[in-house]
Amino acid sequence: MNPTWQASQKRNRWAVILAGGDGVRLRPLTRRISGDDRPKQFCPVLGEETLLDQTRERVTLGFSPQRIAVVVTKSHESYYSPLLCSYPTDSVVVQPENRGTSPAILYSLLRIFAADPNSVVAFFPCDHYVSDDRVFMRHVSEALDAVCAGPDMVVLLGITPDAPEVEYGWIEPGYPIHIRSTGTLRSVRRFWEKPAFTLAEALLGRGCLWNSFVMAGSTSSFVRLIRQAAPELYFAFKEIRNVPGTPQYKASLENLYRQLPSLNFSEQVLVPRGGDLALLPVNGIMWSDLGTPQRVIHSQTRCRTQSQSRSSDRQLFDLEREL
Numbered sequence: 001m002n003p004t005w006q007a008s009q010k011r012n013r014w015a016v017i018l019a020g021g022d023g024v025r026l027r028p029l030t031r032r033i034s035g036d037d038r039p040k041q042f043c044p045v046l047g048e049e050t051l052l053d054q055t056r057e058r059v060t061l062g063f064s065p066q067r068i069a070v071v072v073t074k075s076h077e078s079y080y081s082p083l084l085c086s087y088p089t090d091s092v093v094v095q096p097e098n099r100g101t102s103p104a105i106l107y108s109l110l111r112i113f114a115a116d117p118n119s120v121v122a123f124f125p126c127d128h129y130v131s132d133d134r135v136f137m138r139h140v141s142e143a144l145d146a147v148c149a150g151p152d153m154v155v156l157l158g159i160t161p162d163a164p165e166v167e168y169g170w171i172e173p174g175y176p177i178h179i180r181s182t183g184t185l186r187s188v189r190r191f192w193e194k195p196a197f198t199l200a201e202a203l204l205g206r207g208c209l210w211n212s213f214v215m216a217g218s219t220s221s222f223v224r225l226i227r228q229a230a231p232e233l234y235f236a237f238k239e240i241r242n243v244p245g246t247p248q249y250k251a252s253l254e255n256l257y258r259q260l261p262s263l264n265f266s267e268q269v270l271v272p273r274g275g276d277l278a279l280l281p282v283n284g285i286m287w288s289d290l291g292t293p294q295r296v297i298h299s300q301t302r303c304r305t306q307s308q309s310r311s312s313d314r315q316l317f318d319l320e321r322e323l
Contacts, residue, residue, distance in 0.1 A: 102265045121222065174187035
C-alpha cells in the first residue's frame with residue numbers, strides 16, 4: 001500500500017449529510033410539533049434540536065466542518081436556510097427536486113470529486129436516533145481506516161439488532177475480510193428488505209445486521225459502483241458539461257432532475273452490487289431509523305431514560321466529590 005496515498009486519504013475525508021427527503025410518513029407527527037409541513041429533518045423530533053442539527057453535531061466529532069456537505073432540496077429552502085446560514089455556499093448541495101437517494105448521492109459525489117479527486121466520503125442520513133454519538137463515530141472512523149487500507153472498498157455500517165424488526169433492511173454477513181487496519185469486516189452475503197416477522201426472527205438468530213445506510217468509500221469507488229449498477233443515471237449526470245454555478249449549469253441540472261424517476265440507492269445500487277461491498281458491525285449503541293411515528297415515540301422514551309441516567313450519574317458524582 002502506498003503510504004503517501006494513505007496519508008492523503010486521512011487528510012481528505014469528507015462527510016455528506018443526506019437531508020433532501022420529504023418525510024411524508026412522519027408528517028402527521030412533525031405537523032403537530034412544528035405547525036407546518038416541514039420534513040422531519042428540519043423538525044425537533046427528539047429533544048430541542050432538529051434532526052439535521054443533531055446529525056451535524058454527531059458528524060463533526062469525526063470530520064472537519066469544512067469537509068461536511070449537506071444535500072438538500074430547493075423546495076425546502078425556507079426550512080434549511082436558517083439552519084445552514086453559517087455554512088459555506090459550496091457545502092450546501094441543492095437539488096432542484098427530490099428524486100430519491102441515488103441522484104442525491106451521485107450529485108454530491110461529483111461535486112466533491114471536482115473539488116478533491118483523492119477524497120473518501122461517508123454518507124449519513126439525518127433521520128437516525130443514536131444513543132452514543134462517540135461510539136458510533138468511532139465505528140465510522142474504523143470504516144474509513146478500512147477504506148484507506150483497501151481503497152477499492154465501499155463499507156456499510158450494520159447495526160447489531162436487539163429485536164426482529166420487520167420495517168428495516170437487513171444484511172446477512174458473509175466471510176471475514178482481512179484488512180490490516182481492522183479485524184471486523186465481513187463480506188455481504190445478501191440483503192433482506194423488510195422481512196416478515198418469522199424471517200426477521202431467523203435473521204436475528206443467525207447474526208444478521210440492520211442496514212443503517214451509513215457507508216464509507218473513496219469517491220471514485222462510489223462513482224464506479226453507481227456506473228456499474230445504474231449506468232443510465234451516471235451518464236445522465238455526465239452529460240452536464242457546463243461549469244457549476246453558472247446559469248447554464250443550473251438550467252441543465254433542473255432539466256435533468258425534471259426527467260428523472262425517483263431512484264432508491266439501496267435498491268438500485270447496493271443490492272445488485274452486494275458482492276462489491278464490505279460490512280462493518282456496529283456494537284455498543286442503541287439505534288433507530290425514525291421512519292414512523294411509533295419508532296419516534298420509542299426513541300423519545302429511550303432519550304428520556306438516557307437523560308435521567310446521565311442526571312443520576314451526575315448527582316452521584318457530585319455527592320462522591322462532596323464526601
